[in-house]
Ligand SMILES: [Zn+2]
Ligand SMILES: [Zn+2]
Ligand SMILES: [Zn+2]
Ligand SMILES: [Zn+2]
Ligand SMILES: [Zn+2]
């Protein structure tokens with residue numbers, strides 16, 4: 064029997080199958096499934112307009128299969144007869160790949176199945192539509208999911224066979240007995256994680272439910288008023304029993320609500336937690352450093368009647384006005400319903416004001432201050448820098464003969480010392496104009 | 502996971518790479534209690550002093566931090582009269598099960614070099630450390646003479 068076939072079988076085991084051919088002009092037929100190597104760079108998947116999220120970046124792509132027949136004159140005088148098949152590579156691309164593989168044989172004129180596998184492990188990527196680490200795939204959404212699933216399986220297999228040193232028990236354990244935490248990627252043995260989290264959830268100290276690694280910090284800061292844990296549900300479900308998991312979720316929910324009534328002192332060196340008696344009270348005094356501040360803007364206390372300078376007022380108002388009722392409730396809880404309504408009302412008033420100004424004002428050509436004209440002539444004097452200018456065209460006006468701009472026939476504003484936006488005022492305005500010229 | 506195995510491991514690891522200034526002697530027949538001597542770093546105000554420190558592990562170790570207490574009286578803003586210590590990594594809510602015991606000793610040595618008046622157990626000593634370093638230093642020396 065053929066040496067190449069036996070060698071390939073020995074290396075690729077179940078991925079390589081063959082059968083001795085009964086036909087005269089061929090030696091054997093078979094299939095050869097080649098799994099890609101780990102990609103150097105993660106790929107982001109794109110299907111039409113859908114781009115998979117960052118958490119779905121892939122390191123492995125599903126295999127390509129060669130279905131082959133070995134002709135009698137292979138390898139010196141005849142190439143391998145074959146076609147490529149795959150669940151995810153477009154047919155046109157498969158043809159391109161086949162061409163490349165045929166060239167491999169042309170250059171060698173020798174056994175080439177091993178070389179084919181090398182090409183299909185990595186170099187075949189050159190035929191795919193990859194740009195800036197984004198791989199465009201064609202097909203259904205199911206295909207998308209299949210690629211992601213395949214990648215997960217390969218990663219899991221690699222992980223299961225690997226060895227890890229659990230930082231809690233200090234022992235070397237095979238990956239299959241370990242868990243990699245989804246957020247920080249730290250690995251511990253399941254036994255230790257289970258024992259640790261079971262203890263914490265049972266005694267109710269769930270704020271300690273974080274990655275056990277010495278240097279792994281909590282990701283968000285406590286000032287975000289949220290319960291923080293870098294253990295996601297996906298992790299927890301794998302680690303503890305079902306009833307402990309639901310206890311964990313319940314406790315988390317409770318802590319979240321309590322968290323709303325806790326505010327942290329805005330002084331950076333203090334940051335002590337302060338429990339608020341009512342969410343409608345704006346004034347808060349830190350029991351530790353005695354700093355009195357406004358709960359809404361975190362600035363030192365400015366009295367009940369003065370407005371606060373809220374830093375990201377726009378995004379606050381927008382998220383309050385958005386459809387998300389959960390978010391709305393959270394904001395109401397934090398600021399107090401009446402207060403937030405006032406804040407929104409004031410914000411909208413100001414916005415309207417600004418719009419009105421930008422429509423009804425002209426900028427001073429020197430200092431750019433917005434000057435708004437309520438009545439009177441178009442000869443303006445900037446209240447800030449005393450520059451004289453024309454309200455109609457925005458040009459500077461000579462202070463010594465200010466009306467020349469309106470009396471010169473070549474001026475764009477000839478005869479327009481008074482002109483109002485509304486038609487009805489026009490006549491009256493012109494009348495006044497005549498009178499003044501006299 | 503057995504706490505005993507992990508404590509044994511800590512001892513083995515420590516003997517493999519010991520820390521200058523730290524000596525550990527587990528109690529006879531009780532691996533869970535260690536007698537430790539801590540020689541103050543030369544660049545600290547406590548230079549020349551040798552302190553006794555008691556380390557006690559619970560059966561919940563490493564899920565709960567060990568209790569670490571000064572057995573020798575020391576004049577320090579972060580150590581109170583009965584030897585209790587205020588160090589971040591030993592606080593219940595900050596403790597991480599993968600913390601190596603050597604990490605704890607490094608923290609203790611660091612505490613001698615850099616007292617932390619912002620998180621004091623003894624506010625009057627902390628204030629003195631901040632505002633009157635000369636008197637603070639004098640008191641440190643007196644305590645060392647008297648108790649070490
Ligand atoms: Zn472990
Ligand atoms: Zn971690
Ligand atoms: Zn404060
Ligand atoms: Zn305010
Ligand atoms: Zn101006």
Ligand SMILES: [Zn+2]
Nearest residue numbers: 453455456476
């Ligand atoms: Zn003009």
